Amino acid sequence: MVDGQIINIMKYSIHDGPGIRTTVFLKGCPLNCQWCHNPESQRFGQELLYRPDRCIGCGLCLEVCPNGAIIAKSGNLKFLRDQCQVCGACCQVCYAGVRELVGKTMSVREVLAEIEKDVVFYDESGGGVTFSGGEAVMQPVFLLEMLKECRKKEIHTAVETCGYVNLEFLQTISEYVNLFLYDLKLMDSQKHQALTGVPNERILENLSWLVKNHSRVIVRVPIIPGINDDEENVALIGEFVTSLKQGQELHLLPYHKAGVDKYQRLGRTYLLPELQSPGHERLEQIAGKLEQLGLKVKIGGGSK
């Protein structure tokens, strides 16, 4: 069996599908959205999160680093990220939680054990498990195994995808997925390429296939002010989705700034520091517009 590269397993998740859910975040994503609120999910392989404000100056990391990536300079510890090979030795000894490895290898059985702990909550609330990311479908063998195991246990499964994946993979897993949460961001492919790193044709094609061939798909549109909330994009999204299916369910996810700090911890720069969350009024307007086109619209990601 193939192991998964996991960022985090989140309990009591109520924004990633119906009911009370456990969300499994898989590491690695083909997209590179500038507004991404989980930057630690984008790259494959482990990364080092660094929070110097927590440092108690014990110096243990200095002793164990084999690559000279930590140096003592006038009584302070300094981190040279360029030298870091992400071996994780420093994280092992950093009790204060300054240094933390993000991304761990977990077996199907290990992940399943975590998921199963909350079955009583899924049963009571109509919840289940959501595989998110990163891009869950980028680890197709692991994901397929997980989905099959969940089906055996009668646990409701949702897969959240950016859609930029091999259609065959989607087709293979779809039999074991109860619900797809399918992200749609921008209809202009050039703009899509500029802001997310990839064009959108494949995403649209895959969505077409899925809506026609799978019984339960929710399209999810993040609303990012100044980037995709313009009249034209909203109208194009509405028209496209309606053309696939009248009355298709669509959720609007308002942009939020919760992930901004993480860029710094990863030693990266957040490109959109000025961005603000959209107001409720604007969301209502967009929802109204999309509803007029015949879509079933909801603001927020949790639902029944």
Place this chain on the structure above:
Amino acid sequence: MNERVTKLRQRSLETEAYISAERAELMTEFYRSAGNSSVPVRRALAFKYMLERKEICINPGELIVGERGEAPKATYTYPELCCHTLEDLDILDSRPKISYNVSPQVRDAYEHRIIPYWEGKSMRDLIFAEMSETWKAAYDAGIFTEFMEQRAPGHTVLDDKIYRRGFLEFIADINDHLARLDYLNDVEAYQKQEELKAMRISAEGIILFAERYAEKAKELAQMETDVLRKAELEKIAEICSHVPAHAPRTYWEALQAYWFVHLGVIIELNTWDAFNPGRLDQHLYPFYKQGLAEGTLTEEEAKELLECFWVKFNNQPAPPKVGVTAAESGTYTDFANINSGGLKADGSDGVNDVTYLVLDVIDEMRLLQPSSNIQLSKKNPDRFMRRAARIIRKGWGQPSVFNADTVVEELLRQGKSIEDARQGGTSGCVETGAFGKESYILTGYFNLPKIFELVLHNGLDPKTGLRLGLETGDPKGFSSFAELFAAFKKQLHYFIDVKVKGSNIIERLYAAYMPSPFLSILIDDCIAKAKDYNDGGARYNTNYIQGVGLGSLTDTLSGIRYHVFDQKDLTMEKLLKALEDNFLGHEGVRQLLLNKTPTLEMIMTTPTRSWWTFLTRTILK
């Protein structure tokens, strides 16, 4: 909330609590001149003595009458249980949180009459004189507390009996049992006779108390110039001359009858303040339905009366503690916790129209007392849950939610009949019980982390250096977590035994010296058994030791197991040194334990199971 209720509520919120010496003075007066009689009869005579003489208080505009003290927020003391010192009074007067005003007159009464009489004679003195050195050392070290050193047992709740029968009927019952005593064959016949006589005197006391209220209302009515208020006072006079001597006939009478009973209970002794009407919605429903059908009651009137009733609870502050508890616990509030919903005795849905009325009242009144909870059963309609949730979401803390079906299950497991279990519920904080039929004796908190601290020091208390517990071995010599845990179990078992030995004596002291004949009338089967509530007269008698600190203990055990025994990245020596220095200079160890300890789920269930195994073995034998 109408204008009347708004005013009553506002007055209740604005009036400051103060210490009243009324009860202490009457009690002292009585005991100074009390003749020779059996203990239960003397307690009953003391109760009656107070009710014959205490101040009668009818507040402007109120519809439900009766205060524990001479006015709202007058706070009684119970010197026969535990006598406040002058220093205690000063602390209560000046402490920053929830203070009680102490007037120079009250201080004077304490200094010259109350303290001189009760010093050395209270239950508290008696208890400490009887406890072993081991018990006292453990108590001083904070291994456990003892609730009954300052409060009487009597964490209990009322059922429906006072709505069906008046106190004259209870007296008839008592006389019946007196007449049937078998002095030839029953060696306890005399004791039973004295207990029954005591109950009869107490019943007469409460009837007399209500009659004094009827008189006062009549008096006020004669002087009243406002026509509407005059009529209300006449009505109050009529009600108070009917209940609780007779069974209530109307909704209003039902509430007033309960309130007199409530005052009787909390004047007789300071019984942990959990006393409350229990399933108020179910008790009131027949009266409500009848009133509406006959056109003698409207929904608005029913709500207004209920809100007036609510204010009465809030007018009674909790009797304050003494010593370190007075100084440090900032004595809280009462714990009257009214149950709504749940099941009926036959197992069907217990929600009715009064349930929704009660929920409306909770929502509008927003008072600290009475507290409220819903007993949520799968048989209840969703409407009930939704209505409660709409109140809860406002975020001021009421009502709390209990799983009624699990409560019933728990009561059944303790050996209650299914009917008694269904009519039970939760009270105080969370204690389950069979309403009107159970004595729940709370003996005190048991400090689980402290036990573990002793284990880490081989039975010595690191705070004082005194040997308190067993020598369970030097923890530095333990080679596995199992060894450490076995030592903990041994130490735990040892101190549970110390505690239980003490409790067994304390309970007998209450049975012998501090019976509560009035409360005994109210709780089945004290009359039938001719036995006092404090002497096992109730149908069900339950003792609690409340294990506390489970969270801290779990964190502690997880940390030690993971780091000292599994990962071996911390030695026991280093840990003990860090603890000795309270982590000063050991920031690394502190961060390690804080940030690098996984939650070991089994770690929490294991000590909990040990706790239960020991307790059930020792107590439920």
